[in-house]
Amino acid sequence: MTTENKTIVQRALAGLIETGDVDALAQLLKDDFVHHRPGSITSTKREWLAAVRAALVPLADMRVETHQVLADGDHVVVYSRRWLPDTGSEIAVVDIWRIDDGLIAEGWEIIEPVAQVAANLAWWEPAQC
Incomplete structure (x- = not known):
């Protein structure tokens, strides 16, 4: 099951990354799919x-490098780095996906701008002026 979930x-x-085909992605999502972002932000499938x-047009040139794909039971975790070649903007992303009956039922996404990694290592310290 774990291997099948990773494959899904x-x-x-x-x-999505190679062709930008959102309709093909939609077919792999359950009808009651929910996407979560930090700060209690949730989105329905639609x-x-x-x-x-x-986001497809402004991110058309985005490059994605997947570093890890890990699975445990019905959850799949993907760690990737994404960047826009012309701007130098780069983010590190962790996506967690829950699979149910062969479809993606739920997703969580955490994004960290790579330029802010050092500052975020001590997030609990007061900001320096």
Whole structure:
């Protein structure tokens, strides 16, 4: 099951990254799919897919390097780095996906700008002026 779940997530992400085919991605999501972001932000399947579609044009040149794909039971974790070649902007991303009956049922996404990594190592310290 773990290998099958990794394959589902890898197929979904590869299709989106390589072709920008949001409709193919949509077919791999359950109808009641929920996407979570920090700060209690959640999106329905329809809302999340609309956001993905809206990001396709400004992120058309985005490069994605996947470093880890780990699976345990019905959860798959993907660690990647993403950047825009012309701007130098780079982010580190951790996605956690929950699989149910062969479809992606839930997703969590945490994004950290690489330029802020050093500052975030001591997030509890007061900001220096």
